Amino acid sequence: MSDFLSKKEIKSIKLWLSKMHHYKNSSKSKRANKAKKILNLKYKKLGNGRQRIAYDLNNGYVLKVALTRSGIQNNKTEFKIYKHCRAGLRKYLCRVKEVGHGWIIMKKMNIEVPNKIYNKKLPKLKNKFLDAGLKPRDMGNGNVRLSKEGKITVVDYGNFIMY
Numbered sequence: 001m002s003d004f005l006s007k008k009e010i011k012s013i014k015l016w017l018s019k020m021h022h023y024k025n026s027s028k029s030k031r032a033n034k035a036k037k038i039l040n041l042k043y044k045k046l047g048n049g050r051q052r053i054a055y056d057l058n059n060g061y062v063l064k065v066a067l068t069r070s071g072i073q074n075n076k077t078e079f080k081i082y083k084h085c086r087a088g089l090r091k092y093l094c095r096v097k098e099v100g101h102g103w104i105i106m107k108k109m110n111i112e113v114p115n116k117i118y119n120k121k122l123p124k125l126k127n128k129f130l131d132a133g134l135k136p137r138d139m140g141n142g143n144v145r146l147s148k149e150g151k152i153t154v155v156d157y158g159n160f161i162m163y
């Protein structure tokens with residue numbers, strides 16, 4: 001049961017997950033295109049990485065569906081880290097709302113981080129994560145956004161490692 005997705009939408013995700021292995025050696029864009037076609041969701045695609053495709057749920061949240069087995073793992077990791085990290089660290093991690101097998105729903109964050117701010121603030125933020133027992137990985141500018149409060153927030157922390 002989901003507060004955000006219908007039974008039909010969850011069924012579509014299951015269908016895609018059952019076919020996903022056919023595309024494990026395809027290019028990133030071919031895999032995402034196949035997923036988009038099979039998922040056949042009514043939402044606008046926001047983007048995709050190597051492991052996940054993101055949709056705009058049009059209510060301030062995004063749905064990320066796994067494109068690969070690593071993507072399934074990345075969704076699990078984000079949920080686990082968001083749930084278990086120190087309270088003071090949460091403001092730097094995009095808020096997770098709901099999770100299911102192969103999918104996750106997070107707050108939509110649009111504001112790209114200007115390079116000047118990124119370069120200035122990233123080292124300190126990385127240290128904050130390290131001090132809290134989290135190894136930050138893949139913190140490129142494409143995986144972070146600016147919060148309303150002007151804080152750098154990670155939207156893709158699926159490859160972080162929690163000690």
Ligand SMILES: Nc1ncnc2c1ncn2[C@@H]1O[C@H](COP(=O)(O)OP(=O)(O)OP(=O)(O)O)[C@@H](O)[C@H]1O
Pocket residue numbers: 046047048049050051052053054062064074094106107108109110138142143155156157158
């Ligand atoms: N919370 C969010 N708000 C807005 N857009 C998002 C959000 N999360 C992800 N996106 C968009 O979806 C794309 C894919 O998401 P994400 O980076 O989490 O996938 P990935 O496949 O794990 O990426 P990578 O290839 O870096 O491992 C992002 O590059 C970004 O454009």
Ligand SMILES: [Mg+2]
Pocket residue numbers: 049142143156
């Ligand atoms: Mg990414």
